[in-house]
Amino acid sequence: MASFLCPLASGSLGNALLVASGRTRVLVDIGLTQRRLKEALAAVGVEPGEIDAVFVTHTHRDHFSTSSAGFCLRHTIPVYASGENLAHLSDTLPAFRKLVRGGLARPMDGEAVEIGSVAVEGFDVPHDSPGWCQGFRVSLGPSRRRRSVAVATDLGHVPDDVLAWFVDATAVVIESNHDSEMLWASNRSADLIERIAGPEGHLSNEAAAEALAEIVGRSRRGRVKHVVLAHLSRDCNTPALALEAQAHLARGKAEPVRVFAARQFEPGPKIGL
Ligand SMILES: [Zn+2]
Ligand SMILES: [Zn+2]
CATH class of the missing domain: 3.60.15.10 (Ribonuclease Z/Hydroxyacylglutathione hydrolase-like)
Structure with missing residues (x-):
């Protein structure tokens, strides 16, 4: 590969x-x-x-x-x-x-930073870290057959200019942090819950689903092939819930998008580009 x-x-x-x-x-x-x-x-x-x-x-x-x-x-x-x-x-x-x-x-x-056969561009995403939180778009291969991976793993919401960086990416890696019901029912402090659910916190499964529907909808047909759901909360989410929220992607376009949930302790999957 x-x-x-x-x-x-x-x-x-x-x-x-x-x-x-x-x-x-x-x-x-x-x-x-x-x-x-x-x-x-x-x-x-x-x-x-x-x-x-x-x-x-x-x-x-x-x-x-x-x-x-x-x-x-x-x-x-x-x-x-x-x-x-x-x-x-x-x-x-x-x-x-x-x-x-x-x-x-x-x-x-x-x-863009060019390293060997990849070029990496950064873009700003809304998240409450000191400094400046970024996502990256990594472009691979020769320009005529260029493929790309767009990544944003911690972000409170997905503004339009962030969405634009994901359009037509071969693989989208995006946060699907929590199930909102599980988050609000958790025994975390109200302040922490508000921070996580806030506009500079972490993306819920539902918000990730909305963003992914936009990304795939705005991309050329069949262009987005893989989605990796990232940064899942261990207390307020499960891989099954995160994947279920994206079931719409399997129905929408002629070529279905393959969706994976990344894990905390297990590397993988290895996704060919
Ligand atoms: Zn993080
Ligand atoms: Zn963070």
């Missing part, structure tokens, strides 16, 4: 997504211990030394932590993020300052 995407871990205990195109391998977020990350990569046959770059969506520790900085230092992997996010990581993680000193912390503000 020359080009593929694979969620390595997804959820509030750590996130990492692998995108491979030919010989190029990039990761979006690496909020796992070094050991877990190495094990998850091994499960899909990838060595840490093969990783060409890491792209960081935002500064919450389930996306980038001290261990993440240690992993990049150990394997000399450049880390790309918005200037604000690099500054915040540098202010709060002493290990990150070593990456800065080693020239491995690289700002991406506007221009």
